[in-house]
Amino acid sequence: MGEFELIRQFFTRPGATTGAGVVLGVGDDCALLQPAPGMHMAISTDMLVQGRHFFADVDPRTLGHKALAVNLSDLAACGARPVAFTLALALPQADPAWLGPFAQGLFALADAHACTLVGGDTTRGPLTICITVFGEVPGSHGQSQALLRSGAQVGDDVYVSGTLGDAHLALLALQGKLPTGLVLPPAVLAQARQRLEQPTPRVALGLALRGIATAAADVSDGLLGDLGHILERSGAGMPFGLGATLNTTIATSLIAACAHSTRAKGTFDSQIPATLALRCVLSGGDDYELVFTAPPARQAQVLAAAAQAATPVTCIGRIEAQPGLRLVDANGAPVPHNLASFDHFASE
C-alpha cells in the first residue's frame, strides 16, 4: 500500500471538509479554517512515542482514541470547543490490520466532539503519533475567555474533576512495578487500565467552567506538577508564584480503583496501600482530568457547571500566598511527601 492509498483508505472520509469552521480539509498543501467572528483559535500539540507513551502491543483502537484524547484534554483545560485536528503519523509499515482499528478509535472520539481531521503527514519510522488540535474560544483584541493557568487567586478553592491515580496504578501493574505481594483483582485492573488507555477528555466541563474558574490545567504529568504550573504562573509579580494546601485524605479518596478495592476488600486478597494510592493520585499522571481554581463564593456555580457537564468535581484544597505545595491530613496535620511529577528528561 502506498502513502496516498493509505491516506485515502484510512484517513479520508466523505463530508470531512464540511465541519463547522472548516473551509478546506485533507488533500491540499494546507487545510483552511475560518474561526467564527469573535473567536480565538486555541491550539495544542502532543506527540506519543511507542515504548514511552504506550506499549508496543497496545490495542490500536484504544491508541487512536488516546492520541486524540490527550490533545482534546488540552482544549478542555482552556475551555475551548474542538473544531479540527491534524495527524502526523510515523509507521514501521503500512499494516491495514493496525491502521483500521487505529482510525476507528481515532474517529469515534473525533466524531463525538465534532472535531474534523483536516490534514496530516504519514511517513515510515518508529511508531510515533503527533496530533495538533484546534478549538474555538470567545475572545477579541487580545482579551480571551480561555481558562488559563495564570488566573488563580489567593483564597481560591482547588478542584479536580473525576478520579485520579487509576491510570498510573494500571501502568505500575502492567510494568510489574506494584509492591511485592500486591495483585490487583482483574476487575480493578480492567477499570484502571481503561483509564490509562482510553482517557475521557473533560471538554464539556471546560466549556461549562468558562467565566467561573479562575485558572485550569489538565492533569497529564501528575496533579502536583500540573497544579504547580498554575501556582507558578499565577500570582503576578510574586517571584515564586502562589502556593496551595491540599487535603490528602480527600485526594486519596479520588482513586477509583482503590475505593473499589476497599469497598469490596472482603472478596479480594489485596488492598492498595494508602501510600501507593497517594503517590498515584498526586504524582501519577496520565489522568486527563482537569485541576482548576475558583473563589469560594462561586462554589454553587462550579457545582452547577459540573452537573451540566455530568462530570463530578471535588474540592481538595485552597490557594495560598505562601509559595509551595503543602499536604495535610483530615485533621490538618502536615503530611510529609517526596513526590515529583513526571518529567520525560528527568534522570531515571
Added chain:
Amino acid sequence: MGEFELIRQFFTRPGATTGAGVVLGVGDDCALLQPAPGMHMAISTDMLVQGRHFFADVDPRTLGHKALAVNLSDLAACGARPVAFTLALALPQADPAWLGPFAQGLFALADAHACTLVGGDTTRGPLTICITVFGEVPGSHGQSQALLRSGAQVGDDVYVSGTLGDAHLALLALQGKLPTGLVLPPAVLAQARQRLEQPTPRVALGLALRGIATAAADVSDGLLGDLGHILERSGAGMPFGLGATLNTTIATSLIAACAHSTRAKGTFDSQIPATLALRCVLSGGDDYELVFTAPPARQAQVLAAAAQAATPVTCIGRIEAQPGLRLVDANGAPVPHNLASFDHFASE
C-alpha cells in the same frame, strides 16, 4: 536537564507572545491565535524522522532550518503569510550541544518570516520532529484566495520556481548511489547539499502569485508526483483529472549543479549524465520549489510576481485535457520515462 528547563532554555524567547495574531504563546495548555478579520487560517504539518528524512549526523542547525522550511513551503504553496508554529520533538536525550544549534537554525528561519513559536511538546524517543505551521490567507464565507491544487485549467502554462533536482543529486552522492565513476566536484556537491539540507521556502513567491496562479503545490515528493496532484484535483467532473506535457530539455536545464558542472566541465573529471539529471529534476523531490499553473494571458503578471519575489520561474509545459503526464524533447518528440515520485510506503 528536565523537560521544562529544556523548554525554558532553548524554546522560550522574550517577546515571543507578541507576534501579530498571537494572543498567547508557549506555556499554557493551549496557544491562542487571533486571525485578522477577513482571513482564513492555513494549516500544515510535517514530520521528519531520523534515518528517513535526515542522516543521524546532520548538522542540527541545518536540521532546525529544514524542519521549519518544509512546513513554510506548504504555506507558500497556498499563498499564505506565515504567522506561527508549534514544535513537537522526540529526543533520545536532552543534549544542549545539539539543542542549541537546532534552536538557532529553527529560529533564524522563523524570524526571517516573522513566524512565532507558540507551543509544542517534548518527549524522549527516537529523534523525530513534527512542526505544524499556521498562516493567514484572505477569505470569507468559504471563498478563499488561497492557491489550491484544484484550480488548473486546460491551456494553462506550467511553471516551476528556482531549480530542481539538486537536493536529490546530493542525497544520491551522500548515500553513495551515484552511477559508477561519477564523482561530484566538491563545489558542486556543496551547492547541491545546501539545497538538500537548507531548502528555501518560496513564501514571497506564493504571496505574489495570489490572484495570478490558478493552481499551485510545493515540490516535496518530486515534480511529476506533485504536478500529478494538481492534475488529479483539477478538471472538476473529469474522472481522471487533467494532463500535461512537459519539455524535458527545459526541465533538465533546471538542475543547477548539472548546469554548473556542464559550464565548467573542462575543469572537472566528470559530468552528470542527462538521464540522471532528468531523474533528479522530475522525480527527485526535496526541492521545496513551487510548481504552479497560470493562463498564457497572465504570463506578464507571473513574471512580474517572480521579479517582485526575487525568485526565478521557468515555464516547462502546458496543461491539457488528456489525462496523464507526457514528456517531450526540444523538438516535441516523446521522451519515454519510467519515473515515479517518492512514496514513504512504496516497496523498496
